[in-house]
Amino acid sequence: MESLIFFKNFFKAFSKVRSLEEKMLRIGLVLATALILIAVLAPYIAPYNPIEMYIGAPYTPPCPQHLFGTDSMGRDVFSRVIYGTRSALMVAVISAAFAFAIGIPLGLISGYVGGVFDRVVTLIMDALYAFPSLVMALAIAVALNPGGSASVFSIILNTAIAISVVYIPSYFRVIRATTLSVKENLYVEAAKAIGAPPFKIVLKYIAPNAVNPAIPIICMNFADAILTAAGLSFLGIGLPPFYPDWGVDVSKGWKDIPNGVWWTSFFPGLMIFLATLAFMLISDALVEYLNPRKERLRP
Amino acid sequence: MTLLEVKNLKVEFVTVSGSVKALDGVSFTVNRGEVVGVVGESGSGKTTLGLAILKILPLNGRIVSGEIIFDGRDLVKLSEEDMTKVRGKEISMIFQDPMTSLNPTMRIVDHVAEALIVHYRLSKEEAQSKAIEALTAVGIPENRVLDYPHQLSGGMRQRVMIAISYALKPKLLIADEPTTALDVIVQDQILDLLKELRNRQKTSILFITHDLSVVADIADRVIIMYAGKIMEIGSVEQIYYSTLHPYTQGLLKSIPKIGSNSDLYTIPGNPPDMLNPPPGCRFHPRCPFAEEKCRKENPPLVEVSEGHYVACWRCVK
Numbered sequence: 001m002e003s004l005i006f007f008k009n010f011f012k013a014f015s016k017v018r019s020l021e022e023k024m025l026r027i028g029l030v031l032a033t034a035l036i037l038i039a040v041l042a043p044y045i046a047p048y049n050p051i052e053m054y055i056g057a058p059y060t061p062p063c064p065q066h067l068f069g070t071d072s073m074g075r076d077v078f079s080r081v082i083y084g085t086r087s088a089l090m091v092a093v094i095s096a097a098f099a100f101a102i103g104i105p106l107g108l109i110s111g112y113v114g115g116v117f118d119r120v121v122t123l124i125m126d127a128l129y130a131f132p133s134l135v136m137a138l139a140i141a142v143a144l145n146p147g148g149s150a151s152v153f154s155i156i157l158n159t160a161i162a163i164s165v166v167y168i169p170s171y172f173r174v175i176r177a178t179t180l181s182v183k184e185n186l187y188v189e190a191a192k193a194i195g196a197p198p199f200k201i202v203l204k205y206i207a208p209n210a211v212n213p214a215i216p217i218i219c220m221n222f223a224d225a226i227l228t229a230a231g232l233s234f235l236g237i238g239l240p241p242f243y244p245d246w247g248v249d250v251s252k253g254w255k256d257i258p259n260g261v262w263w264t265s266f267f268p269g270l271m272i273f274l275a276t277l278a279f280m281l282i283s284d285a286l287v288e289y290l291n292p293r294k295e296r297l298r299p
Numbered sequence: 300m301t302l303l304e305v306k307n308l309k310v311e312f313v314t315v316s317g318s319v320k321a322l323d324g325v326s327f328t329v330n331r332g333e334v335v336g337v338v339g340e341s342g343s344g345k346t347t348l349g350l351a352i353l354k355i356l357p358l359n360g361r362i363v364s365g366e367i368i369f370d371g372r373d374l375v376k377l378s379e380e381d382m383t384k385v386r387g388k389e390i391s392m393i394f395q396d397p398m399t400s401l402n403p404t405m406r407i408v409d410h411v412a413e414a415l416i417v418h419y420r421l422s423k424e425e426a427q428s429k430a431i432e433a434l435t436a437v438g439i440p441e442n443r444v445l446d447y448p449h450q451l452s453g454g455m456r457q458r459v460m461i462a463i464s465y466a467l468k469p470k471l472l473i474a475d476e477p478t479t480a481l482d483v484i485v486q487d488q489i490l491d492l493l494k495e496l497r498n499r500q501k502t503s504i505l506f507i508t509h510d511l512s513v514v515a516d517i518a519d520r521v522i523i524m525y526a527g528k529i530m531e532i533g534s535v536e537q538i539y540y541s542t543l544h545p546y547t548q549g550l551l552k553s554i555p556k557i558g559s560n561s562d563l564y565t566i567p568g569n570p571p572d573m574l575n576p577p578p579g580c581r582f583h584p585r586c587p588f589a590e591e592k593c594r595k596e597n598p599p600l601v602e603v604s605e606g607h608y609v610a611c612w613r614c615v616k
Binding site: 114185186187189190191192193194195196197200204205208209 | 353355358383384385386387388391392393394396399400401402403404405413414417418460463467
């Protein structure tokens with residue numbers, strides 16, 4: 001009964017907010033903060049060691065000892081789901097950082113310089129963009145992962161790089177497009193007229209006025225990276241089977257469904273859904289928020 | 300005493316429908332400490348002239364031929380690297396629209412400081428204090444220097460642009476319609492500021508405008524441009540009181556006069572299509588005195604009296 005009142009107040013707090021975007025932003029932020037806290041505090045939240053086998057009887061349905069039940073080897077699904085947050089967020093952060101660090105400077109330079117350089121880079125980016133993202137990430141991940149004795153962190157890093165390559169064109173295209181319009185501004189011409197060298201013009205006059213549209217993409221990238229990473233581990237590329245990861249767990253667990261064991265795949269799947277939803281909501285709300293034509297969200 | 304000598308400058312723009320000769324053989328000089336007004340209709344090549352001197356033409360524009368001799372060097376032959384050292388430090392430019400000529404993400408003091416850092420390699424603190432000095436000198440109160448451009452009025456923003464020139468102490472300032480977007484009172488203040496800049500720092504000013512009354516106020520000499528060519532050059536007195544070119548006469552007649560009841564005089568017709576300029580004198584289709592020769596041959600710019608140049612067959616004896 002107490003929890004019901006909590007939820008009632010929780011949603012009441014949201015209903016006071018006027019616009020839909022702000023509700024989306026708040027829900028997204030609450031979910032994302034929760035995920036980050038879960039990832040950081042995983043050892044304190046998880047009741048069991050996620051890779052220890054036969055903690056309970058295999059295929060124990062959800063019960064007070066094992067909130068989300070246990071899997072085929074008697075591992076606690078709840079603990080695995082909690083620890084799985086870590087690899088998911090790590091992949092998301094690293095891939096977004098890589099894609100941001102490469103896509104944005106490339107878009108700025110390409111848009112500013114123009115000419116043949118711009119043509120060539122745009123062509124390469126369009127080719128990358130035209131590839132189905134999962135297939136592309138799959139190919140790169142397979143090429144990067146040596147297999148065998150690689151450490152878990154290097155596998156996560158390689159997966160993140162594979163996903164970031166897929167995402168570089170999104171940053172590139174958006175930043176190049178805004179650079180093209182920003183560089184036509186009189187203040188860029190004025191900067192040239194005071195003799196500012198090109199790198200200063202790009203860094204101080206164009207970049208601060210052009211990077212805004214990239215911010216929602218970071219969140220979208222986060223959401224998609226989690227999804228793609230889960231897809232990659234589902235397909236068996238990357239993380240070893242014992243490692244707590246949502247994608248790995250779904251791929252191991254879905255075969256149990258016909259036997260009535262739904263919890264081994266449902267809960268990791270739910271987490272993939274919630275994590276993706278959280279960052280998607282933030283991304284969508286940010287698109288609205290950063291849209292200069294919409295003033296209502298501004299404080 | 301000559302600071303800038305432009306010789307037979309030709310600039311063209313490549314467009315989808317053909318090449319446009321925006322400047323077609325323009326020659327003139329600017330002396331040290333002199334204010335030269337450049338007057339003409341929209342599309343006559345005034346702004347192109349300013350951009351060509353700094354070599355910051357748009358991508359589809361290029362200098363075809365001619366020389367721009369500035370302080371003994373031909374800017375046309377200068378490398379891009381050397382040109383960035385000339386821009387700002389030796390030749391600086393202020394623009395027509397003060398609302399968009401400042402970076403919205405930079406504080407105004409940084410606009411001035413940035414220019415000082417680029418050219419004089421000052422430390423950030425030194426540049427900032429010099430920038431504040433320059434800003435207060437052009438009439439921006441010290442408590443506003445940390446403002447962003449959107450917090451300032453148009454006149455204030457134009458002062459910021461002038462402060463950059465004030466701090467860099469260029470030998471030549473190209474002012475491209477600096478007062479067009481401002482109201483008359485602010486216009487007057489900005490003109491006073493430019494005059495002060497000239498008097499204090501002996502800066503030469505190339506003052507581009509379409510407003511003949513502004514030119515009369517600030518300029519020593521005037522260049523009248525039409526369709527990419529110079530029609531008449533002379534001192535303010537020569538242009539206003541012994542006008543020779545029919546186009547200049549038309550321009551002067553088109554100034555509205557208070558107390559006059561008659562309709563405002565306008566020059567009949569429109570400026571020519573620059574893709575296919577008329578043969579002979581560019582002005583002949585609109586000229587009340589056009590003769591057969593005007594339609595066939597282009598009149599040369601000749602000196603008719605001391606310092607007074609005209610390109611018109613009627614003045615060639």
